[in-house]
Amino acid sequence: MGCVWFVGAGPGDPDLITVKGRGLIEQAGAILFAGSLVDAAAARYAPAGCRVQDSKSMTLEQIADWLIAAAGECETVVRLQTGDPGLYGALIEMTRPLDAAGIPWRVVPGVTSAMAAAAAAGESLTLPEVTQTVILTRVAGRTPMPDGEGLEALAAHHSTLCIYLSATLMPEVQRALSAAGWAPDAPILVVQKASWPGRELIVRGRLDDIDQRCREAGIGAQAMIIASPALGAGGWAELTPSKLYDPAFGHRFRRAVTAESDT
Template sequence: MPGKVWFVGAGPGDPDLITVKGRNVLERAGAILYAGSLVDRAATRYAPFGCEIRDSKEMTLEEITAWLIDRAEHHAHVVRLQTGDPGLYGALIEMTRPLTAAGVAWSVVPGVSSAMASMAAAGETLTLPEVTQTVILTRVAGRTPMPPGEDLEALAAHHCTLCIYLSITLLHEVQRALRAAGWPEDAPMLVVQKASWPGQEKIVRGTLADIKRKCQEEKIGSQAMIVASPTLGAADWPSLVRSKLYDPTFTHRFRKAEHSEVTYD
């Protein structure tokens, strides 16, 4: 019987941000195919002695799947180690279909996405009560077109949190789309390059009007998350709407409400 292929999310860059399950899978792998960048640190740090390790940056999809199928014939555990989470811009289904056709079992171990890592690095939150409860993960159309109805202008019309991947070279198009959707020039924006990467992380705060200039000054042109959100900067607001779960005046199945009203300033 062939071995099993594990698609493991290595997280945003810091090898310590791989999940415990992901690390456990790596520690028993016979072969690991990793997706460039800092993922190799997680591969070499946790791989057992004698494990075959290869970077896939020069491989096509067909070469990747052929490698995984071949190694599964020789090892009980084969790992495809990917940045972030395998299910988000990771070509996951394109790789699993050939494995299924070849009779090779596979499983997915999720990973921390750069959107979450970027907000954590900046000390920001994706949602706030009565501000926004919705997060959209998207990208700007480039060589890969967007499906009908998913252009950034249409998504930005919701005025919720937008985490925009793979689009730092198209920041001018991000600005255009947000303006067309009615975002004001002083709308806060955040760009984080190489979120969580030890010694390489850059955090740029700005507004719709000046975020491109600030990124140019910091020479940010790749591997960056763009966030536009009405929640940005909330730590410095004079007041916030209190979360119901922790409000003393709110009853839930673990706690009976007090009758006094509490404000949160």
């Protein structure tokens, strides 16, 4: 009986898969990948003779059956998923049938698109005395949001929002943030296909014009929306520096240096 590994392939660039994830692909006997650019990582690193299949046309039951059958034939089976398996990855829905069948499984994390989008735009999701909280969420669509997790309620914190799976619902994003008190000129960042070689697209705008800018740029699905009071901080006249690097702030690796200690 083989082990099924749920491997996060990252946001799109095959080079952003972890070293451990790549190693598992290189020794896999069977790989079930989740469409998009994940197939590029599978094709680049899979060994000769490895059984490779796309799951985009499969139901959850068919995916589970495929993984169970593959684990009966191969020592290493890889379920290769976009981003990180634990975030919008239907991980538990796929592992429950494996548990029922007595098949061992493990998870290898991956780079999620929120981090890839911030990196692409050269932004930080946190900033001292501006925001220290990052909320990963989505707008309700065919899958409803639990009570208390509507975007308007989360936006009321005025911290960083990384909004997944919602690029086609931009008017609802604008409505929710406006209702939560975000200013019309609040900066919004949208990155489509972050890290995808030759296909990444970055759009910056304000809350009141970001939908129009995205439509003009042709952005549809597979885009990350980031709303944050920290956006654009690289161009600010002044910043509050991090205490971690303040010479007057001591920790176990560095002694604090003050004007008094200098004398």
